[in-house]
């Protein structure tokens with residue numbers, strides 16, 4: 001088994017030059033058999049004040065966007081239209097994600113790593129997910145919102161039901177995601193029976209990092225392949241409407257995708273899945289040190305943020321910021337032209 005590999009980060013110059021042409025959809029991407037070509041990237045509205053956000057069609061039209069629902073995702077699988085998904089943790093990014101017409105937004109327990117700075121996802125609580133889910137919900141109009149069930153919040157059916165219900169009722173999630181295969185099938189069936197849509201998650205399941213002996217690629221070897229296929233079939237039979245395939249060989253992911261009628265959403269699972277998900281902060285380059293093989297950085301916001309902060313520091317120190325254009329004046333007194341000490 002192989003750990004997620006880290007490769008060296010690009011230098012800052014390389015990072016900034018790649019910003020000139022950030023590919024939303026890689027032009028070199030291999031089309032998978034039976035898959036429809038990618039839609040053109042939507043243009044992003046840029047001028048709406050945050051507090052009065054209203055969803056408009058890309059390009060500025062006022063036609064409201066159709067929300068992504070479970071039948072939308074099922075139809076996308078049938079038609080071979082790839083599903084796009086990212087994680088998200090706050091309202092500001094949620095608006096940007098929605099504006100870009102990403103189909104599925106996951107409030108993932110990866111927030112333990114990228115927001116809280118934890119070593120693993122294990123310390124994340126249901127209240128943490130609820131807090132971020134409510135924030136993300138406020139930023140979304142179109143995307144399908146999935147809330148992750150944290151470690152030990154679904155270890156029995158009786159525990160899972162009230163926790164999943166809170167994510168839906170208080171968090172505003174449209175569905176919940178939980179890790180595990182045949183072992184969690186009874187829980188999935190119970191939640192689905194209560195009207196809670198469940199996205200399953202098999203393969204490399206980060207909540208089992210210690211049981212797996214690290215973040216290791218799963219499903220290698222005949223026994224592990226068979227077990228993963230059995231897990232995929234079990235979660236589908238239990239009523240999951242989609243399944244995340246994480247950290248498994250591309251060929252196995254394609255095989256699972258072919259075997260199931262529900263959509264597969266891959267991360268580190270190759271192009272043969274029905275859709276892809278990435279952790280937002282990783283794909284935007286906000287964690288430049290995290291460089292596993294599966295990850296593509298579509299922007300270098302880490303480098304950009306450092307450069308912006310450094311420019312801010314320089315300008316504050318030099319007095320170049322704030323400039324006159326950033327100042328307020330008092331037209332009622334007309335004191336601006338007088339020296340400071342001239343006013344009693």
Ligand code: KIV
Pocket residue numbers: 087106107108109110111148201244246267277278279
């Ligand atoms: O928590 C998370 O971000 C996830 C995705 C990586 C699928 O589970």
